[in-house]
Amino acid sequence: MPLEIVRHDLTKMKVDAIVNAANTKLKMGGGVCGAIFQSAGAGQLQEACDQIGECKTGEAIITDGFNLDAKYIIHTPGPIWQGGSYQEAAMLRSSYWSSLELAKNYQCESIAFPLISTGIYGYPKEEALQIAISTISSFLMKHDMQVYLVVFDKKAFGFSQKLFTSIHQYIDDHYVNEVETFFQRNRIEEIREVEILQQDVYHEAEYSLVDLLDQLDESFSERLLRIIDEKGMTDVETYKRANIDRRLFSKIRNGVDYTPKKKTAVAFAIALRLNMDETIDLLTSAGYTLSRSSKFDVIIEFFIQHGQYDIHEINQVLFTFDQPLLGA
Template structure:
């Protein structure tokens, strides 16, 4: 997927470039910076950095990766948090944008970032995360690049307390751990429809959406996932590129889906398209059914997705932040 949040050691990421949370003098520091220097080879990397002569906050420079799996290391000093708000936010955004621009100029197809400025520089983690995701998502809408946001542990990652509380409450109210209801993939679609209508899962939600009738659904039961997806794209007046970018889907995978009438995606990929197209709950279920899936109240993943659709919040990167927080699979591919 073009933007993925992962819990990993950034020095062990197999990508074209990793980003160093550097200081302006480009000297070996602590935290992520120190770990990268040690993994790359302290003397070689320091010698290369010394030849660059420093880097200002918000800007970016590049060196070889030396002993890392990554071909390049992009060094960018984020701002030190002093509570100045807009100025520091602008500098932090520039760090991400300039690092990605530099990677793109060096023909990198993948890049891995730490969460910049949130260590000893003291930038509030929640705000830093939103700036990172905003900068990265804007960039990948215009460029084909795989971007990883790497966090070492959950202590370095934070979503808004209000959002976390709302979702936690929604899960408590709707998640049914002991009453798992699932359907085999590939089962007859008419049977899926009948079972879904008879079940209690989402029944109240389905009845509320009278604008999308049962007759319409029965007429479209023979459509494949690819055919249904392309019909929705046309109905929503979106382009292919706009759709797969918003779905956090790789261009090559979308090409397989478009050209393969019988292609069956993973559930998270199918839902990613539903989010990109801003489908209603009813429309989402219809799209899922063509791939042999449905929703279950025994799945926290499904309940979280339902929460966002009910709220008409189709920001896929915000959804992925929440899924990551609750240890669920991320949307996209």
């Protein structure tokens, strides 16, 4: 199952487990920790934590979710930022990995994380985000679980300023605004109407409808599975790189006429590292294309043109620009 970035209140996530950015004494704190305690029921949750006692940085323990929608709360103390020279990165990775392993051991199918250590512990958000995504995606390459990375708003979420500037410039250079596109489309439609009238296609078509249906190109499913074989990739490798749920991929494999959502088709193009022409061919087989009048499409084009196929990095950018995410 995939990784999804969502803007939401962590305490209201309907998942098997939510993760609390705890302190080592497992006491009620401020920020995310305080909000979880309050929502779960501070008294009963503190009593459960007191029975456990403490938890070392980078490790994780589990309690009931009490009044939360989540069945469990996984508590993990992240590192306090001290400049980066005190194994902070290794401890932060361990916090995510220990939490995921604990969720797996309790048969959790879904889990929601905050950005651990980025509050009062002071971990730089961009670095913390990269560690979170790389650790979670590594886990998901070997295990099936729906993982959410929950942020309260975009201000709590960041990526490379250089990349942000490059994409902004690319959008400015390539994005065609909707008004201009509207008039372009009207003009194209007028030309097509004239051509149709001139050709009198209803009376002079060379092929009947039956003939045309017999000559359909391969479907999206057929084309996708052929490309996977040509790339020498496995099904599992493909749908995990595409950030796609195993059950959805099964529907695609078993349904020759399955029509995916556009973001799903694009996710597979990214997973298979297709160039622009190959991407357009795959999208066309599902009835889609890429347009300069869509910011989503322009961002996708930017990454493909630059040979960057990390789907989680692409999703970070799409999230920041309020666009649909790939896969999930």
